Amino acid sequence: xxxxxxxxxxxxxxxxxxxxxxxxxxxxxxxxxxxxxxxxxxxxxxxxxxxxxxxxxxxxxxxxxxxxxxxxxxxxxxxxxxxxxxxxxxxxxxxxxxxxxxxxxxxxxxxxxxxxxxxxxxxxxxxxxxxxxxxxxxxxxxxxxxxxxxxxxxxxxxxxxxxxxxxxxxxxxxxxxxxxxxxxxxxxxxxxxxxxxxxxxxxxxxxxxxxxxxxxxxxxxxxxxxxxxxxxxxxxxxxxxxxxxxxxxxxxxxxxxxxxxxxxxxxxxxxxxxxxxxxxxxxxxxxxxxxxxxxxxxxxxxxxxxxxxxxxxxxxxxxxxxxxxxxxxxxxxxxxxxxxxxxxxxxxxxxxxxxxxxxxxxxxxxxxxxxxxxxxxxxxxxxxxxxxxxxxxxxxxxxxxxxxxxxxxxxxxxxxxxxxxxxxxxxxxxxxxxxxxxxxxxxxxxxxxxxxxxxxxxxxxxxxxxxxxxxxxxxxxxxxxxxxxxxxxxxxxxxxxxxxxxxxxxxxxxxxxxxxxxxxxxxxxxxxxxxxxxxxxxxxxxxxxxxxxxxxxxxxxxxxxxxxxxxxxxxxxxxxxxxxxxxxxxxxxxxxxxxxxxxxxxxxxxxxxxxxxxxxxxxxxxxxxxxxxxxxxxxxxxxxxxxxxxxxxxxxxxxxxxxxxxxxxxxxxxxxxxxxxxxxxxxxxxxxxxxxxx
Numbered sequence: 001x002x003x004x005x006x007x008x009x010x011x012x013x014x015x016x017x018x019x020x021x022x023x024x025x026x027x028x029x030x031x032x033x034x035x036x037x038x039x040x041x042x043x044x045x046x047x048x049x050x051x052x053x054x055x056x057x058x059x060x061x062x063x064x065x066x067x068x069x070x071x072x073x074x075x076x077x078x079x080x081x082x083x084x085x086x087x088x089x090x091x092x093x094x095x096x097x098x099x100x101x102x103x104x105x106x107x108x109x110x111x112x113x114x115x116x117x118x119x120x121x122x123x124x125x126x127x128x129x130x131x132x133x134x135x136x137x138x139x140x141x142x143x144x145x146x147x148x149x150x151x152x153x154x155x156x157x158x159x160x161x162x163x164x165x166x167x168x169x170x171x172x173x174x175x176x177x178x179x180x181x182x183x184x185x186x187x188x189x190x191x192x193x194x195x196x197x198x199x200x201x202x203x204x205x206x207x208x209x210x211x212x213x214x215x216x217x218x219x220x221x222x223x224x225x226x227x228x229x230x231x232x233x234x235x236x237x238x239x240x241x242x243x244x245x246x247x248x249x250x251x252x253x254x255x256x257x258x259x260x261x262x263x264x265x266x267x268x269x270x271x272x273x274x275x276x277x278x279x280x281x282x283x284x285x286x287x288x289x290x291x292x293x294x295x296x297x298x299x300x301x302x303x304x305x306x307x308x309x310x311x312x313x314x315x316x317x318x319x320x321x322x323x324x325x326x327x328x329x330x331x332x333x334x335x336x337x338x339x340x341x342x343x344x345x346x347x348x349x350x351x352x353x354x355x356x357x358x359x360x361x362x363x364x365x366x367x368x369x370x371x372x373x374x375x376x377x378x379x380x381x382x383x384x385x386x387x388x389x390x391x392x393x394x395x396x397x398x399x400x401x402x403x404x405x406x407x408x409x410x411x412x413x414x415x416x417x418x419x420x421x422x423x424x425x426x427x428x429x430x431x432x433x434x435x436x437x438x439x440x441x442x443x444x445x446x447x448x449x450x451x452x453x454x455x456x457x458x459x460x461x462x463x464x465x466x467x468x469x470x471x472x473x474x475x476x477x478x479x480x481x482x483x484x485x486x487x488x489x490x491x492x493x494x495x496x497x498x499x500x501x502x503x504x505x506x507x508x509x510x511x512x513x514x515x516x517x518x519x520x521x522x523x524x525x526x527x528x529x530x531x532x533x534x535x536x537x538x539x540x541x542x543x544x545x546x547x548x549x550x551x552x553x554x555x556x557x558x559x560x561x562x563x564x565x566x567x568x569x570x571x572x573x574x575x576x577x578x579x580x581x582x583x584x585x586x587x588x589x590x591x592x593x594x595x596x597x598x599x600x601x602x603x604x605x606x607x608x609x610x611x612x613x614x615x616x617x618x619x620x621x622x623x624x625x626x627x628x629x630x631x632x633x634x635x636x637x638x639x640x641x642x643x644x645x646x647x648x649x650x651x652x653x654x655x656x657x658x659x660x661x662x663x664x665x666x667x668x669x670x671x672x673x674x675x676x677x678x679x680x681x682x683x684x685x686x687x688x689x690x691x692x693x694x
Contacts, residue, residue, distance in 0.1 A: 051163035058101035094148035220267035228259025306338030337671035346640030370612025374630035383582035384536035395431035399484030409506035492542030521620035
């Protein structure tokens with residue numbers, strides 16, 4: 001059938017291309033991503049268990065140090081039993097705690113100094129080294145009072161803070177490990193019509209495998225035989241299982257439900273869609289945003305401020321004839337209280353959590369900057385075909401002559417078109433199946449070039465085609481069909497004529513129908529204060545009809561792919577922050593031009609390189625979720641940064657002793673406790689992001 005028969009929709013039947021990276025690691029072994037902290041230190045080499053073990057051992061060693069500390073004995077008025085060498089217990093155990101519990105901080109400070117980016121590890125190391133060094137001098141005879149109990153409590157509290165922090169970071173990054181566990185290690189390969197269990201790693205493209213009920217699918221492939229429901233929620237976020245039948249694609253890691261499937265292998269291991277998602281999640285978790293860069297800079301300068309404050313504290317109290325012990329306590333307290341631990345955690349933990357939440361909501365973040373900018377979007381431009389619409393022509397209405405029922409007209413037209421592969425033909429057959437109609441067989445099928453099709457159905461010659469068919473046959477529309485055909489044409493619908501018995505008996509109209517989700521998507525965006533526009537290569541009539549249906553105020557029709565970017569630039573010149581939503585192929589220039597490019601992933605094509613964000617499902621409602629999550633994550637970043645910096649600005653002067661003249665001196669242990677509490681508050685605040693529901 002020609003273009004007269006079926007309108008030419010330039011954007012229909014989009015092709016999605018997936019370009020996976022060349023990561024050769026297997027899916028099951030793909031590494032997780034840990035948040036990076038300010039100052040260049042990296043905790044990815046440490047596990048929560050490592051910090052937990054050091055914490056408990058150091059805590060046990062701290063108890064006798066506290067019991068035999070002169071300060072503690074004087075404060076609580078007790079005298080512990082003494083034995084030979086008991087006076088050396090605090091320095092010996094203090095040395096063990098310094099070397100065993102403090103080694104993680106000492107190593108971290110060396111890494112920071114080598115990278116010329118001193119941060120929190122440097123400050124912690126300074127504090128515990130000064131406390132231990134001064135105490136060792138006192139033990140050797142230097143006048144003053146040792147600080148072993150302060151050293152021990154500082155290390156214990158810092159280990160506790162790091163243990164809790166690492167547990168939070170590992171939990172936030174756990175989506176990758178969860179995804180890796182979805183992949184089975186073995187598969188049932190069909191050999192000589194018999195299933196044989198083999199390692200997934202030995203499967204090759206084109207081989208046939210058996211997927212039994214209740215089993216996870218080990219590869220990306222196509223169903224050859226069988227029918228079943230498959231749960232793809234870990235990829236798409238959609239909890240309802242999807243029906244899979246011959247010709248449908250299946251995704252590695254998804255769960256087969258009630259039927260048995262035979263699947264042709266297409267992609268395995270690191271080439272699968274799930275592996276691609278994992279790479280994108282890991283890449284996004286480790287990528288740096290503007291806010292994170294700002295936090296790193298703030299942490300660096302905080303180190304400078306802390307060291308400077310410590311030096312000024314020592315100088316000021318030295319000039320006031322304070323005791324060496326008091327001066328040392330103030331210096332160490334300043335260094336302890338000023339640790340930018342909370343500041344270093346403020347951004348990375350939010351990044352890790354928001355990235356994991358995005359993946360679970362069907363949003364894959366390729367570019368952290370794009371995700372960060374999404375909160376500022378005030379104009380979203382949607383490609384029409386396949387984004388706001390289904391991308392397939394569906395039956396809209398049937399107009400018949402007197403005496404012919406609509407169902408009968410559909411039966412004859414669909415039966416005649418059943419052997420055609422045209423999108424309108426497929427739409428007819430789908431409409432008949434949805435109505436539960438069994439199509440009679442057709443014979444003598446003939447494609448009429450430029451006009452339509454001809455076939456014999458139930459011993460009756462049937463012709464189906466567009467305006468050229470009527471011209472060729474010299475037929476005109478009966479008066480009863482003129483109005484319906486005219487109305488459909490004004491709405492931009494494709495009009496198809498059913499001809500038999502020498503006259504036009506029915507008019508069937510088709511359109512690329514709007515997704516139900518699109519209405520909700522547009523309404524939600526408007527409620528968020530975001531304007532919506534539509535971009536399409538279709539005619540003005542088609543575009544106007546869709547825009548009217550979705551209540552979209554602005555649309556651009558008849559736009560060629562190469563001209564789409566100019567429409568985005570037009571909106572940007574008007575002062576808008578623009579997001580473009582398309583399929584990443586014909587829309588690639590527009591996606592790149594927009595402030596935020598959002599690609600439709602169509603289920604498995606998750607690596608559209610022209611976009612910063614990928615919607616795994618072809619569901620436009622994901623755009624509103626993206627903007628909401630971006631705004632929520634930004635609020636958490638701002639809250640954490642404000643808390644962390646505000647805390648330091650308040651505590652450093654108190655640690656230095658500015659209120660000493662009025663009788664208040666912040667104890668060093670209290671400084672450590674408050675600092676650790678600040679870190680925990682930031683971590684808990686970031687965890688509140690888990691309440692996000694879109």
